[in-house]
Amino acid sequence: MEKKDRIIEIHVGKPSSRFKAMVGEEPRIQLNDKFADLSEVAPYALEEIQKKPEHLRAFVTVSLKVDKRANMGLISDIKQELRKVNALKINYTTYEGDTFENLQ
Secondary structure: OOOHHHEEEEEEEOOOHHHHHHHOOOOEEEEOOEEEOHHHHHHHHHHHHHHOOHHHHHHOEEEEEEEOOOOHHHHHHHHHHHHHOOOOOEEEEEEOOOHHHHOO
């Protein structure tokens, strides 16, 4: 994705071993630098879209960066939340391994 000013990133994956004691072993959603609940996805996306210049808002794409071991049910739930705020352009990226180990 070339035009980064039109991207909203959502990371989904199982926590690395250093976070398992704090947040458990189930796949988690990460919005910016914090763990989030599913109910926070739609407000986050709407807020991020509103931060963009008005002429770019129609071109915003949500980039789901997903650990390949994440449950597809969670991804489907995230998509449902994004539909609530009409964030319908979605790009999927997957990494091998834990999401949190691949962030840099």
